[in-house]
Amino acid sequence: MSLRVAIVGATGAVGRTFLSLLEERRFPVGGLRLLATSRSAGETLPFGSERIPVEEVSAEALAGHDIAFFSAGAEAARQWAPVAVERGATVIDNSAAFRQEPDVPLVVPEVNGHRLADRPRLIANPNCSTIQLVLVVAPIHRKVGVRRLVVSTYQSVSGTGLDALAELEAQIQGAAAGREPEPRVYPHRIAYNCLPHIDDFLDSGYTREEVKLILESRKILEEPNLAVTATAVRVPVRVGHSEAVNLTLSRPVNPDEVRRWLAEAPGVVVLDDPAGRVYPTPRAAAGRDEAFVGRIRRDVSQPAGLDLWICCDNLRKGAALNGIQIAEQLFAPAAPSVPGPAGTQ
């Protein structure tokens, strides 16, 4: 089998990760077209031994594909995803454009891969922070019932994009040289700083990023009333998002029991040996395929509570890898859904 693939938004941080993962996972690519806005058209990107030209997205360019991976923002997705579907492609969109549409499945294959059974033609890829959260929370929820979640995130700048990675470096090198480059990507300096501000603010005082985490978790876990609150914070890390998560459960659990459940959960690696200084870090998660969980402990503040800490590569499983796993499940079910050796610190 060979599949004709398009990547829309190919030159971004997630687009480039799609490209390298297609190769790394030997995805059965029978044709590859890289699309982007006119600004990036004309560049070339490496794939195997070739360099593939980046073309401007258009209705013509979107015709003739089996799969189109979109990572081009919500506006481009709203404009072009329906065109790609109409012209025959199955679209897997990484933006927030369709995630809350009732008839568009929002899928993390290890958690709700059954939503792919009727072969939808438009599938939404969840937000990076949501994917790593539900990978860990779903197995606990199935065993014991999660009643409420309090999530604090520590999100890397690569979640914003390549320009944010460049801004972090420029600010750090500027600080070393006694200069202070004006922030452009973020409203305040991100080097040596934390910004409790990801995506736009809403009237409720939450940011869109926090609301995504709340609503997407509910949709993926199929618990429309699940109680969730979140504070989303940008930290000066390049790649890898972290989350401190407090769970209220339906009954008290033993942390050992939870470690056993999570050790068997697909796409999850337990790293939890505090005495050996073993716990997840975003840096160790970067470049890896799984969500890493540790610091699993009984919450002393409530009778049936649990605290834990999750790290995951936001460009891979948090974005491109999850999209490719969706495609694998739809088109190439023989491919392993979560490869890679178990993680270590």
Place this chain on the structure above:
Amino acid sequence: MSLRVAIVGATGAVGRTFLSLLEERRFPVGGLRLLATSRSAGETLPFGSERIPVEEVSAEALAGHDIAFFSAGAEAARQWAPVAVERGATVIDNSAAFRQEPDVPLVVPEVNGHRLADRPRLIANPNCSTIQLVLVVAPIHRKVGVRRLVVSTYQSVSGTGLDALAELEAQIQGAAAGREPEPRVYPHRIAYNCLPHIDDFLDSGYTREEVKLILESRKILEEPNLAVTATAVRVPVRVGHSEAVNLTLSRPVNPDEVRRWLAEAPGVVVLDDPAGRVYPTPRAAAGRDEAFVGRIRRDVSQPAGLDLWICCDNLRKGAALNGIQIAEQLFAPAAPSVPGPAGTQ
């Protein structure tokens, strides 16, 4: 009035901050002795136009002081604080050595300054993360009753000390040069990373830092059964600790009401205008005297919940400034307890 002052642990990050704050606040210093371990003895540190020699701590050196500020770790405090008290000094200790002793007051002047009324001779200075938390939580607790707290911290490396600041810089400059210096101060690289590990791990799975935050908050708020859980995380920030805090209250509150209460709270500055991109950051809090609070919003996950975000300079109000304010209240009550103009981004 003039007071004979000793600083024990004068060469550390907090010790140096004590020294600069004594000068900045025109503390009535009538004699100043800088003490440290033999390793640092022989150095000199600037105070006003002078340079003061650092001497090795001893029973003789601890005699003849009105006040001794200790910032030398728990072991040194256990050994030398009683000696200083016996020889006439009032000791304000920044270590964890005495914080949970029932007869030692643990004081944040704005919150429980009444514990100084009977002029104790040994006072414990709380942990940095606790001080900024209770400064903001106490005024809310007085108005409406706090039932439970979930705290996630984002703590700067200066909380560890000067060697940790140097390690962060060495790792960042090493990364820029393609090298990777071996971590010494932290068990894993801190540059571009987050470590969910501050102080030692306990059998419960919590760290000592997390337990400090829980127990010290209860003691200062005089609520021995207050439900608190915490995850303490080190982030690659130089100075300034941040906290994402979720509160369960006795009744629903309006965020505007909370902003009004906090606007009147001593030592607290409200920075909460999301539309104007105004919220606290650790970088803006560094060098300032107050705890800054923002992102105040109704928690959608429970009927009487609140989320907020606090930043504070961990070396100043989180350590040395709080100690000096205790001394001011005891010895120089005319001095302003929380000076400085209101903060801005």
